[in-house]
Amino acid sequence: MRAVNLFIKRLIDIFGSSIGLLIISPVLIIAALLIKLTMPGPIFFKQERVGKNKKLFYILKLRTMKVDKEAEENLDFSKDKDRLTAVGKILRRTKVDELPQLINVLVGDMSLVGPRPTVMKQIEGYTDFQLQRLNMRPGMTGLAQVNGNITLPWEQRIEYDIEYIRNFSIVLDCKIFFKTIAIVLFGEEKFKKVKMTNSQNQVVEK
Template sequence: MQDKKFQKFIKRIFDVVISLIVLIPFLPIWGVIAILIKVTSPGPVFFLQDRPGLNKKIFKVYKFRTMRPGSENMVKGQEVMKDDNRVTAIGKFLRRSKIDEIPQVLNVLKGEMSLVGPRPERVASLADYTDEISKRLNMNPGMTGLAQVSGNIYLSLENRYKFDVYYVENFSLWLDLKIIIRTVGVVLFGEDRYVNKYLVDIDLESIEAAATKEEIISK
């Protein structure tokens, strides 16, 4: 238990240091991205939405807007796929490169999120949480997570939850490091590169969902 507390303390220090490195030197790039968003589509530069965090505490998550105004009214558990026509031209690049998530370093600095953890879901999802799924809320949500480097949009919602719960129950700095390294690979090569390539040995069901989604994308 003491070891876990110490690791979480180090994790927090790492979160703050990396977030400041991303925030301060790269502010000019933030400005360029903001201009591109404004000139290519109507609407605000940032997308803010209530999300449940640690112990279901609600906070506003920050992202660069990648979709047309009004597109946030989505079906629960439905991921935005590559060819989704709600995504703007610049939004496709921002989503593919994960740059749209960068403003969440502000959430990390505020202590609402971590660099690594279960991705924060929409508040409406809480209505379907079982006691088992609720375990994913026992740690701060993350900018990236175990599910995000294990196929992400190609996983069923049920299997993403399994990865989240596994992460919370088996957290370690070593696991965080492996997730961060794999995240670099996801940014460079895409999420589809890691379909069925998991960092941990975990019992999953509905694996066929990945193949089904790949077929949909290829059509």
């Protein structure tokens, strides 16, 4: 049954990303023009990420920050606040900056729903338990993203990712997808959950 669900998931990814790219193309064109007019450098931000089974690929985003090659190569997030532009803030709040990843979905590097792709530097520090998040294609949105996202520590985000993989179904994907739309409309804080670990190392929610 899981194999059938994965096959259906891939068909949904191909169909959804194709239709999505057609529908949002005017939005991407307008966003690209605004980026070009407000900051120098490339319109798209590309970065090497780790996908399913440690396969490397380049993730695509619309650029929201001023170019700083040293900070980008060294994953230095301390400068992000100063580098973020006014247009970039809007693109991030509306998630428009993430829309080019539909191309990643179409070619098979990513899925519409799944654990967010990370960088090799972080993977190198994973435990065997955490490496389980690489058992499925990374997604544009995921269980961690609809339950707190960046307000959660990395460990909790990974726990959500593994919970998603273990309980994957098309129904769960649909719930995450529609909750993502709600978050874009109403903001992440309204959907924040805190996960804690009890004395038996079992994950509980508050």
